Amino acid sequence: MNYTSLSKEELLKLREELNKEYSEAKAKGLNLDMSRGKPSATQLDVSLDILDAINSKSLLKSENGTDCRNYGVLDGIPEAKKLMADMIGTTPDHVIVYGNASLSIMYDQVSRAYTHGILGNTPWCKLDKIKFLCPAPGYDRHFAITERFGIEMITIPMSDKGPDMDLVEHYVNNDPTVKGIWCVPKYSNPQGYSYSDETVKRFANLKPAAPDFRIFWDNAYVIHHLYDDNQDEILEILSECEKAGNPDMVFEFASTSKVSFPGSGVAVFASSHANIEDVKKQLTIQTIGHDKLNQLRHVRYFKNLDGLKAHMRKHADMMRPKFEATLAVLEEELGDTGIGSWTKPHGGYFISFESLEGCAKDIVAKCKEAGVKLTNAGATFPYGSDPKDSNIRIAPSFPTPEEMAQAAKLFVLCVKLVSVEKLLE
Ligand code: PLP
Numbered sequence: 465m466n467y468t469s470l471s472k473e474e475l476l477k478l479r480e481e482l483n484k485e486y487s488e489a490k491a492k493g494l495n496l497d498m499s500r501g502k503p504s505a506t507q508l509d510v511s512l513d514i515l516d517a518i519n520s521k522s523l524l525k526s527e528n529g530t531d532c533r534n535y536g537v538l539d540g541i542p543e544a545k546k547l548m549a550d551m552i553g554t555t556p557d558h559v560i561v562y563g564n565a566s567l568s569i570m571y572d573q574v575s576r577a578y579t580h581g582i583l584g585n586t587p588w589c590k591l592d593k594i595k596f597l598c599p600a601p602g603y604d605r606h607f608a609i610t611e612r613f614g615i616e617m618i619t620i621p622m623s624d625k626g627p628d629m630d631l632v633e634h635y636v637n638n639d640p641t642v643k644g645i646w647c648v649p650k651y652s653n654p655q656g657y658s659y660s661d662e663t664v665k666r667f668a669n670l671k672p673a674a675p676d677f678r679i680f681w682d683n684a685y686v687i688h689h690l691y692d693d694n695q696d697e698i699l700e701i702l703s704e705c706e707k708a709g710n711p712d713m714v715f716e717f718a719s720t721s722k723v724s725f726p727g728s729g730v731a732v733f734a735s736s737h738a739n740i741e742d743v744k745k746q747l748t749i750q751t752i753g754h755d756k757l758n759q760l761r762h763v764r765y766f767k768n769l770d771g772l773k774a775h776m777r778k779h780a781d782m783m784r785p786k787f788e789a790t791l792a793v794l795e796e797e798l799g800d801t802g803i804g805s806w807t808k809p810h811g812g813y814f815i816s817f818e819s820l821e822g823c824a825k826d827i828v829a830k831c832k833e834a835g836v837k838l839t840n841a842g843a844t845f846p847y848g849s850d851p852k853d854s855n856i857r858i859a860p861s862f863p864t865p866e867e868m869a870q871a872a873k874l875f876v877l878c879v880k881l882v883s884v885e886k887l888l889e
Contacts, residue, residue, distance in 0.1 A: 465801060466800060467801045467802055467803045467880070467883055467884065467887060468511065468802045468803070468887065469802075470887070474887065475884050475887055475888050476745075476888070478880075478884055479885070479888065480763065481833060482877065482880050482881045482884060483867045483881065486830070486834065486877055486878070486881055488635050488832050489658040489873075489874050489877060490833065490834040490835070492641060492835075493835060494834060494835030494836055494870065495835050496835065496836045496837065496838075496867050496870065496871040497837045497862055497863065498836060498837065498838050498839075498858055498860065498862070498863065498868075498875075499837045499839045499859060499861055500839070500860050500862070500869050501653070501722075501813035501814060501837055501859045501861055502726065502859075502861060503726065503779070503861055503862075504721055504782065504861060504862050504863070504864070505586070505695060505783055506782055507762050507778075507783075507861070508655070508709040508725060509776045509781050510775070510779070511724045511775075511812055513725075513749045513765060514623035514724050514762065514765040515747060515761070516726070516760045517698070517705060517760075517762075517764040517765035518757065518760055518761045519575065522523075522756065522764075524760065526542060526543060526669020526756070526760065526770070527539035527542055527543050528541075528542055530739065530756070532558060532743045532744075532756035532757050532759070532760045532821050533547075533756075534758065535752045535753060536752060536753050537753045537756060538560070538744055538747055538748055538751070538752075538753055539559070539560040539703050539740075539744060540559070540560060540561025540562075540754070540756075540759060541561070541735040541759050541760065541763075542556065542761070543760075543763045544561045544701045544756075544763050545559050545561055545731060545764065545769065545815055546727075547762065547763050547766060547769070547772070547799055548561050548718070548730065548732035548734075549734070550720050550768065550769040551653075551685050551687060551701075551718060551720075551732070551736055551772055552686055552716060552732065553686075553700040554700065554702050554703070554716075554734050555657050555797075555864070557737065557740075558702055558734050558735065558740065559596075559732050559733065559734045559739070559740075560629070560732070560733045560734075560740060560743060560744065560747070561731070561732055561754065561759060561803075562731040562732065562733060562754055563730075563731060563755055564727060564728055564729060564730070564731065564755065564758070565719055565721055565726075565727065565729065565731050565735060566682070566718060566721070566731040566732070567609075567731075568606055568689075568716075568721040568731075569717055569727055569731055569733045570606070570680060570682065571609050572750075573678075573715050573733075573743075574609050574610065574613055574615075574644075574744075574851070575613070576746055577643070577644075577662065577676065578635070578680075579873065581676065581852040582678065582739075582742065583676065583712065583738060583739065583742050584677040585676035586676075587653070588613075589642060591832035592850045593640070593641045593663050593887055594613075594614075594615045594616065594641060594643050594748075595615065595616045595618055595639065595641050595642045595643065596610045596615050596616070596617050596618070596642070596643065596644045596645060596646065597617075597618050597620050597622075597631075597632060597636070597637075597642060597644070597645035597646070597844045598610070598617045598618060598619055598620060598645070598646050598845075599619075599622050599626070599627035599634055599645070599646065599647065599652075600619045600620065600621070600622065600650070600654060600814060600844060600845045601622065601654050601845060602622075602646060602648065602652040602653065602654075602844060602845075603648055603682070603844075603845035604839075604843040604844060605847070606609075606646040606680070606682070607649070607845070607846045607847070607848075610646070610846075611846070611847065615644075615769075615816070616759070617738060617846035618635065618642075618716075618846075619845060619846055619849065619851075620632060620635075620645075622652070622655060622657060623657070623713070624655075624657045625657070625659065625660040625662070625663050626647075626649070626657065626658075626659035626660060626663035626664075626718055626809075627645070627647070627663070629662075629663055629666045629861060631668075632645065632666075632670070633670060633758060636670045636671075636672050636673070636677060637670060637671045637672065638673055639673055639674075639675060640674040641674070641729050642672075642673070642674060643674055643676060643677055643678070643679060644677065644678050644679070645679055645680065646680050646682065646882075647659075647667075647679060647682060647700070648682050648683075648684060648685070649664070649681060649682075649683060649685060649698050650685050650686055650696060650698050650811070650812075651688055651696065651809055651810070651811040651812025651813075651855075652840075653685070653812065653813065653814055654684075654814040654815070654816040654844055654855075654857035654858075655807045655809070655814070655816040656807050656808075656811065656812045656814060656816065657697035657807070657809070658697075658698050658810075658811075658813065658851075659800075661698075661699050663869050664698055664699040664704055665699065665704060665708075667679055667695075667701065667704075668701065668704035668705045668707065668708040668713075668728070669706075669708045669710070670710065670713065672713070677713065678713060678714065679701070679714045679715070680715050681714050681715065681716040681717070682716075682718075682719065682875075683716055683718040684717070684718060684719070684722070684729075685722070685811055685812040685813065685832070686688050686771060687723065688722060688723075688776060688779070688811045688812055688813070689776065689780055689810065689811040690726065690780050690783055690784050690787060690809070690810055690812075691780065691784070691810055691866055692777070692780075693808050694889070695809070695810060695811065696810050696811060701714050701716060701865050702714055702716065702734060702735070702736070705736075706736075706868070708889055711736040711737075711738070712736045712739055714733050714734075714735060714736075715733065715739065716733070716734040716735060717731070717733060717734075717782055718731070718732050718734075719731035719732065720762060720770060720858075722760060722779075722813065723772060723775065723776065723779075728758070728763050729741055729758055729762075730758060732802075733867040734830065738862050743874060744828050745843060747889075765813055783813075783860070783861060785865040786860040786861065786863070786865050786868045787809070787860050787866075788813065788865075789860075789865045789868045789869040789872065790841055790858060790860045790868055790869070790872045791806075791808060791815070792869075793869055793872035793873055793875075793876060794817075794872065794876065797873070797876035797880075798876055798879060798880075800827060801880070801883075803819065803820055803879060803880065803883035804817060804818060804819050804820070804879055804883075805817075806858075812859075813859060813861050814857055814858060814859055814860075815857075815858040815860065816844075816855060816856075816858070817854060817855070817856040817857075817858055818854050818856075819854045819879060820854065820883050820886050820887075821852045821853060821854050821882065821883070822852070822853045822854070823853065823854065823879075823882045823883055823884060824850060824853045824854050824855060824856050825841040825842065825853055826839035826873075826885070827841070827856060827878045827879055827882045828840065828841045828856060830878035830881060830882060831860045831874060834878070836874045838856060838857070838858070838875070839857040839859065840841060841856060843856055843857070854875045858875070
């Protein structure tokens with residue numbers, strides 16, 4: 465039944481039925497959280513042996529003899545550099561292994577550019593205007609960083625091939641106040657889109673008007689596939705930029721937050737040799753070294769890229785049923801209603817839903833009232849403001865598949881109810 469072709473009488477009747485269903489659903493007293501992309505407890509359980517990978521009896525030296533119990537080693541122990549470089553498809557000379565999370569590296573990179581400048585360029589704080597391009601819907605915490613530094617954010621529309629590259633080229637190649645762009649190139653947050661080869665090549669071949677323009681390439685979901693046989697792969701950005709004569713144009717970030725333990729993983733920064741040296745000079749003022757015991761623990765447990773991939777297959781086995789349960793409810797309940805569309809990702813942590821214009825906030829509020837928490841509507845856009853008020857991020861990872869199906873059923877009910885109200889306006 466396509467809602468958009470119903471008569472007023474039909475809509476009124478439908479609204480009555482839906483209101484009744486909603487009252488019944490509310491009485492169930494649900495308490496479910498689909499708001500943040502957190503691994504479930506069962507996913508964390510399969511990582512527990514990481515904690516046993518080293519103990520007081522272990523040899524706590526890295527492969528080059530460094531005592532991991534002590535101070536030192538700014539850029540990571542060699543075996544951790546190799547593991548993290550392999551994870552993102554580059555080489556150890558291009559990486560710095562950091563501490564427990566990648567978001568703080570991103571913050572640092574913006575902060576340093578702001579206070580001290582990149583590779584000898586004028587610090588951004590001394591310039592009148594700084595702008596960042598923000599492909600959206602995107603990751604709210606990226607936008608929060610640039611907002612905090614007073615950087616003007618320009619929304620760039622996304623497609624299933626990546627950001628609108630005509631617009632990206634237009635801004636980057638002509639406007640010297642455009643200093644960066646936030647990218648989640650693989651299984652993007654929230655749409656689960658992966659950049660096409662053409663998109664990555666067009667990124668690598670940008671001709672920035674600003675010499676200190678950087679692509680902030682957040683490869684957060686680089687090995688986070690849902691399927692064995694249907695995996696997205698993207699071109700490796702550092703080598704593409706090198707080939708295009710733009711070796712310094714990318715800051716890449718990743719971590720094992722959603723591989724091992726969020727908040728207790730290992731994070732990595734990857735870039736050109738010049739950028740790495742520039743960062744290290746400043747990093748040495750900030751720290752004597754990151755947590756090498758955690759680096760050692762991770763390497764001893766995962767051993768190599770195959771170890772990481774095998775581990776991620778276990779996660780996929782737990783995540784897939786939740787995605788499939790959600791998608792099945794969406795398809796069954798909304799498939800031919802014309803009041804919503806959604807993405808069907810092959811990996812990552814999210815499904816992105818598009819409602820009729822002007823409905824997202826009300827849908828999220830209705831869900832909340834009945835005990836299902838969703839990410840705030842608007843959060844996926846710069847300044848927390850979705851111009852069409854239509855995007856909703858669904859995070860299926862945390863609840864069980866059964867809870868997820870329950871939550872999805874309430875969600876589709878709220879979508880129907882709010883859409884009918886809208887159509888009656
Ligand atoms: N980047 C993206 C795109 C994310 O979705 C997330 C977490 O949801 C993060 C970064 C956070 O990464 P970390 O835990 O390494 O700070």
